[in-house]
Amino acid sequence: MFQLKRGRKPQLLTRSALAISLACGAFTGSAMADEIVHDAEYYILEAQHGKKWAADDKKMDAKLAEFRKKNNGKSPNILYVLVDDLSFGEMGIPELNYIRGSKTPNINKFADESLSFMRMYTEPSCTPSRVAMMTGRHPVRNGLGEVKATVAGEALAASEVTIAEVLSEAGYNTVHIGKWHMGDIAEGYPHNQGFDYASFPIHQQVLLGFMTPEADQSHAMQGWHADSGNDQFALDDQFKPGGLVYGIEGRKGEMAREVDFTAGEEWTQKHYDAMNEKYQRQTIEQLQRLAKDDKPFFLQYWPMIPLDFDRSSFDSFETSNGGTGVESLRILDGWFGEIMAEVNRLGLAENTLVVLMADNGRFRQFDNILGFSQMIYRGGKVDTSEGAVRVNAFARWPGMIEADKLAGDMIHITDLYTTFANIGNATKYIPTDRVIDGLDQTTLFLDGEGNGRRDYAFIYSGNTLRSIVKQKYKLELPAPGQPGVSAKIYDLQRDPGEESPMTEIALWASASYQDMTQRHLMQMKKYPNAPVGKDRPYSGIENLRPESKKMVEAFMSWSEQE
Numbered sequence: 001m002f003q004l005k006r007g008r009k010p011q012l013l014t015r016s017a018l019a020i021s022l023a024c025g026a027f028t029g030s031a032m033a034d035e036i037v038h039d040a041e042y043y044i045l046e047a048q049h050g051k052k053w054a055a056d057d058k059k060m061d062a063k064l065a066e067f068r069k070k071n072n073g074k075s076p077n078i079l080y081v082l083v084d085d086l087s088f089g090e091m092g093i094p095e096l097n098y099i100r101g102s103k104t105p106n107i108n109k110f111a112d113e114s115l116s117f118m119r120m121y122t123e124p125s126c127t128p129s130r131v132a133m134m135t136g137r138h139p140v141r142n143g144l145g146e147v148k149a150t151v152a153g154e155a156l157a158a159s160e161v162t163i164a165e166v167l168s169e170a171g172y173n174t175v176h177i178g179k180w181h182m183g184d185i186a187e188g189y190p191h192n193q194g195f196d197y198a199s200f201p202i203h204q205q206v207l208l209g210f211m212t213p214e215a216d217q218s219h220a221m222q223g224w225h226a227d228s229g230n231d232q233f234a235l236d237d238q239f240k241p242g243g244l245v246y247g248i249e250g251r252k253g254e255m256a257r258e259v260d261f262t263a264g265e266e267w268t269q270k271h272y273d274a275m276n277e278k279y280q281r282q283t284i285e286q287l288q289r290l291a292k293d294d295k296p297f298f299l300q301y302w303p304m305i306p307l308d309f310d311r312s313s314f315d316s317f318e319t320s321n322g323g324t325g326v327e328s329l330r331i332l333d334g335w336f337g338e339i340m341a342e343v344n345r346l347g348l349a350e351n352t353l354v355v356l357m358a359d360n361g362r363f364r365q366f367d368n369i370l371g372f373s374q375m376i377y378r379g380g381k382v383d384t385s386e387g388a389v390r391v392n393a394f395a396r397w398p399g400m401i402e403a404d405k406l407a408g409d410m411i412h413i414t415d416l417y418t419t420f421a422n423i424g425n426a427t428k429y430i431p432t433d434r435v436i437d438g439l440d441q442t443t444l445f446l447d448g449e450g451n452g453r454r455d456y457a458f459i460y461s462g463n464t465l466r467s468i469v470k471q472k473y474k475l476e477l478p479a480p481g482q483p484g485v486s487a488k489i490y491d492l493q494r495d496p497g498e499e500s501p502m503t504e505i506a507l508w509a510s511a512s513y514q515d516m517t518q519r520h521l522m523q524m525k526k527y528p529n530a531p532v533g534k535d536r537p538y539s540g541i542e543n544l545r546p547e548s549k550k551m552v553e554a555f556m557s558w559s560e561q562e
């Protein structure tokens with residue numbers, strides 16, 4: 001049904017005078033030079049709702065100004081907790097805890113105190129989702145559509161402007177603790193991307209939780225460790241990754257240092273457990289420190305659990321499910337409870353916006369170990385079905401966000417960029433020379449359901465557009481080389497599992513999706529995608545171990561970096 005006809009003009013150019021003027025604004029650069037540039041789809045909506053939105057913006061500005069007046073002239077603190085690989089339904093909904101045999105009482109309580117977003121879309125996997133949040137841009141726009149699973153000599157480019165940089169400009173203290181996963185070169189590290197201080201692992205959990213002797217013994221991973229066998233014919237001792245850098249810490253403008261690990265040491269599950277515990281401890285310590293300062297803070301805590309693959313991590317199993325992911329989630333839930341208790345104890349409840357969400361759906365290849373399985377939506381991490389890109393998300397801000405409410409409006413992880421900026425009185429620091437996919441959803445946050453500004457989401461897999469959600473419908477594009485008629489359109493309410501594409505919908509929706517795609521690609525042509533940052537792996541670290549230096553030399557002997 002779906003066919004992208006090259007050279008055909010989008011229908012919006014002929015549909016109405018309104019659409020023409022709008023197209024001029026969106027595509028010919030007649031928009032004010034200091035205005036944020038959004039994707040084309042936004043302008044279609046703005047043309048229909050712009051008047052109401054402008055009035056709402058005034059109301060929100062007044063509300064936020066009133067808040068600052070009561071808060072000694074300061075914008076609110078923002079605490080952002082991003083949980084890894086957790087499908088919709090796994091936290092915040094007690095009824096579903098029974099189905100899973102899991103326990104998330106603290107998060108459930110937090111959900112009761114929050115606005116719960118029923119349609120929060122993310123990117124399909126870790127790196128892309130994190131990049132989207134940090135830059136307000138789909139990662140295809142900055143070369144980070146793919147997950148980084150090994151040493152790459154690549155990262156979020158210095159030219160990208162992160163939410164930490166935007167809030168720093170507006171006078172925020174900024175701290176990042178935990179998983180980062182946006183590259184292994186200096187320019188991509190959080191303390192070089194707007195954070196005053198950062199404590200984080202260079203890599204993600206495959207390299208931290210799988211590349212251990214314990215994972216090899218329990219068969220969670222096979223063949224990597226030296227004990228897995230003795231292959232006398234293997235000639236290349238660099239084939240299996242080694243010499244990795246683990247946890248590092250850095251301050252804005254300074255070199256980073258690797259911490260808690262010495263030359264010749266072997267990385268084990270104990271190191272991984274200690275790293276997780278440390279990030280929790282550091283989050284509490286930072287909260288206490290930041291609470292005393294005159295400036296507002298932006299603190300983000302991106303824990304690595306519930307990704308945990310080894311049963312030796314646990315003193316006891318306390319869920320009936322008993323999977324390592326489900327047990328880990330129970331522990332994380334307790335940790336999150338500690339953080340919220342500390343927020344309340346420090347008197348920060350009413351001047352701190354707290355957002356908790358997951359970055360993408362479950363790591364389904366390890367369901368058997370983790371104890372998760374398909375819940376409401378089909379698929380998991382790296383798919384483009386709803387199970388990959390639709391997650392639980394909650395926002396709490398007593399006195400400003402009404403507690404215990406649901407919002408059916410669509411929201412995308414990039415919207416946090418623009419919304420946090422607006423709530424932090426920092427919108428003027430958002431760059432205006434590139435497409436910002438994030439939309440300002442302040443009215444949805446503060447006035448609740450029915451005030452969203454988005455009814456669409458583009459879903460990329462790597463750097464390929466694979467799916468488009470518009471309203472309650474979802475288009476799955478044909479695989480490369482497949483004819484347009486093999487595109488599928490689903491009604492996500494009648495068919496949340498995306499199992500039965502409906503020709504009855506495709507009859508009318510194909511043309512509209514075709515227009516959407518063309519507008520999106522036209523805007524991308526006008527504002528071309530930027531390259532990824534490239535450099536020598538582990539640049540900007542002052543105490544590299546000899547084994548890491550050796551690994552970098554081997555990498556540089558063949559790579560195009562530098």
Ligand SMILES: [Ca+2]
Pocket residue numbers: 084085125126359360381
């Ligand atoms: Ca993830």
